[in-house]
Amino acid sequence: MVKKINASHILVKSEQEAKVIKYDITHGKSFEEIAKKESLCPSGKKGGNLGWFGRGMMVKEFENVCFKAKKGDILGPVKTQFGWHIIKINDTK
Numbered sequence: 001m002v003k004k005i006n007a008s009h010i011l012v013k014s015e016q017e018a019k020v021i022k023y024d025i026t027h028g029k030s031f032e033e034i035a036k037k038e039s040l041c042p043s044g045k046k047g048g049n050l051g052w053f054g055r056g057m058m059v060k061e062f063e064n065v066c067f068k069a070k071k072g073d074i075l076g077p078v079k080t081q082f083g084w085h086i087i088k089i090n091d092t093k
Contacts, residue, residue, distance in 0.1 A: 008048035011041040018077035018084035
């Protein structure tokens with residue numbers, strides 16, 4: 001069972017923006033470069049990396065998606081109170 005996740009994300013205002021970003025990433029563009037340019041979250045400066053987190057550390061909608069995923073997955077768009085996220089699972093343990 002996955003107890004901790006290391007993930008990166010890109011936070012944008014609209015679902016449409018998130019869909020375009022996910023398309024670009026799944027067609028070869030760099031997640032980290034897009035995060036640096038487009039993410040509204042301060043983590044964007046680090047390529048979107050949020051580091052390691054366990055259950056209860058992120059908002060429910062975000063966490064629910066992450067803990068069902070596996071390393072390497074690109075998830076989203078996921079809507080939370082902060083906006084729309086594209087999430088990359090970097091590692092699990």
